[in-house]
Amino acid sequence: MRSDPYRPIKQSFLRFPKTAVPVLNSIASNLSRRLIKSATFLHWAFWHGMCFGRGMSQRILIIDDDHQLANAYKEYLSGKGHQVDCAQELEEAQTLLMHFSFSVVITDLRLTKLGFGGLDLIRFIRELSLKTRIIVFTGYGWPELKAEASAHQVDAFLRKPAQLAELAETVHELVGVEA
Amino acid sequence: MNTCLLDRILDDPKALSVRFQPIFQLGSGDNQVDSLEGLIRGPSGTNFERADILFDYVRRKRAEKVMDRTCIMAIFRAAAELPSDVRISLNVHASTLGQNTDFVEFFRDQAGQLSLPLDRFTLEIVEHSPIYNVPGLACSLSALRDLGVRIALDDVGLGNSNYQMILDCHPDFFKLDIFFVEGVSHDADRQAVVKSIICLAEEMKGMVVAEGACSREDVSTLRRMGIKLFQANLLCPPLPLQDLLARGLLSVQTAAGVSRRSKAAVFESARRRLLLAATTPPICQ
Numbered sequence: 001m002r003s004d005p006y007r008p009i010k011q012s013f014l015r016f017p018k019t020a021v022p023v024l025n026s027i028a029s030n031l032s033r034r035l036i037k038s039a040t041f042l043h044w045a046f047w048h049g050m051c052f053g054r055g056m057s058q059r060i061l062i063i064d065d066d067h068q069l070a071n072a073y074k075e076y077l078s079g080k081g082h083q084v085d086c087a088q089e090l091e092e093a094q095t096l097l098m099h100f101s102f103s104v105v106i107t108d109l110r111l112t113k114l115g116f117g118g119l120d121l122i123r124f125i126r127e128l129s130l131k132t133r134i135i136v137f138t139g140y141g142w143p144e145l146k147a148e149a150s151a152h153q154v155d156a157f158l159r160k161p162a163q164l165a166e167l168a169e170t171v172h173e174l175v176g177v178e179a
Numbered sequence: 180m181n182t183c184l185l186d187r188i189l190d191d192p193k194a195l196s197v198r199f200q201p202i203f204q205l206g207s208g209d210n211q212v213d214s215l216e217g218l219i220r221g222p223s224g225t226n227f228e229r230a231d232i233l234f235d236y237v238r239r240k241r242a243e244k245v246m247d248r249t250c251i252m253a254i255f256r257a258a259a260e261l262p263s264d265v266r267i268s269l270n271v272h273a274s275t276l277g278q279n280t281d282f283v284e285f286f287r288d289q290a291g292q293l294s295l296p297l298d299r300f301t302l303e304i305v306e307h308s309p310i311y312n313v314p315g316l317a318c319s320l321s322a323l324r325d326l327g328v329r330i331a332l333d334d335v336g337l338g339n340s341n342y343q344m345i346l347d348c349h350p351d352f353f354k355l356d357i358f359f360v361e362g363v364s365h366d367a368d369r370q371a372v373v374k375s376i377i378c379l380a381e382e383m384k385g386m387v388v389a390e391g392a393c394s395r396e397d398v399s400t401l402r403r404m405g406i407k408l409f410q411a412n413l414l415c416p417p418l419p420l421q422d423l424l425a426r427g428l429l430s431v432q433t434a435a436g437v438s439r440r441s442k443a444a445v446f447e448s449a450r451r452r453l454l455l456a457a458t459t460p461p462i463c464q
Contacts, residue, residue, distance in 0.1 A: 091240050096232075099229075
């Protein structure tokens with residue numbers, strides 16, 4: 001008959017001296033505490049990693065027919081840790097949007113000398129996804145264009161040419177919170 | 180310089196590269212390479228290197244005609260490096276054949292400039308747009324057949340490669356898309372569709388090519404169903420000629436400068452190696 005029903009099982013199997021039992025129990029307890037701590041840390045790291053990931057490294061598409069300007073933005077945002085692609089025309093951008101997922105699209109409203117491809121692009125993006133954040137460069141001050149762009153849930157407007165730091169900050173503000 | 184991507188691709192002869200993927204004839208003990216399909220890749224290191232992205236862009240630009248011609252020239256140049264007995268397949272849009280009355284002359288002239296016999300070629304018809312010029316297509320196909328070119332219909336059963344297109348093209352080869360091939364071994368519905376296409380091809384005196392088989396089970400099932408021609412990454416992915424050489428699939432002697440006779444001998448030995456490899460997939464990947 002067992003005198004102590006809560007006696008550690010190890011004691012009976014391994015026949016440790018009675019004095020060793022509290023030490024072993026303490027080791028086991030420490031170990032389990034450490035395990036719990038590790039699991040908590042991993043859980044914390046996972047969620048915070050995800051959140052930080054959302055804010056830090058995004059796939060961004062820049063559409064501008066000014067190749068040099070687009071490349072300058074690309075270089076700057078790439079330096080901030082983002083993965084950046086550039087497109088110079090509507091069809092190139094539409095193709096990339098069909099095949100890849102972008103968190104942020106930065107586009108000029110005026111993509112060709114003949115029309116306003118930017119608005120077509122914004123409509124195209126919104127048909128594909130409501131989650132994609134859209135930043136629009138405006139340099140023309142035409143309120144009706146801006147109003148139409150706003151109707152398609154453009155997330156931010158920046159005056160062109162935008163300051164690099166201002167652009168990076170806008171991107172961070174938009175994707176730092178969950179879409 | 181602010182030129183669009185398409186102009187940059189068309190202006191730079193090195194922007195496009197050619198890969199060749201073998202089409203294997205898997206028979207009972209006499210497996211061999213039936214032909215090679217010439218495939219185009221876009222500018223290296225860009226998003227447009229992938230063919231599906233490149234041609235999606237080309238279609239959005241409605242530039243199929245000019246792109247098809249550029250691709251054909253690139254594949255012809257690469258094909259000139261291959262032994263003269265190797266058959267080559269290449270893709271062309273139905274709209275290009277339908278709208279371009281001078282396409283056949285272009286095709287003949289380009290092949291002639293490189294002394295490539297036209298009966299080595301199979302044109303694979305692809306089409307993603309529902310509208311194409313049917314009488315023009317029929318006229319072009321008839322003229323190409325007279326020159327000895329064989330016709331294949333790509334992606335049979337998907338999109339615009341439908342029954343109408345089958346009747347319009349009357350293909351020599353029915354290329355079954357991966358959509359029907361993948362998982363066919365354990366999917367009775369897919370087997371029923373494949374069986375119907377095999378029957379259709381037999382009735383029309385054509386052959387079926389299964390594209391994109393991903394498992395040995397699928398290959399075995401399709402072979403049991405009567406398909407002999409297979410093109411799949413499982414057997415060999417699309418490779419540049421140099422990589423075929425590097426992997427030992429072709430001998431280094433196939434480099435330019437070797438006589439056509441010795442090239443043919445070298446390729447024959449490569450065929451034997453591929454044959455060996457085809458019996459024990461996967462060999463590459």
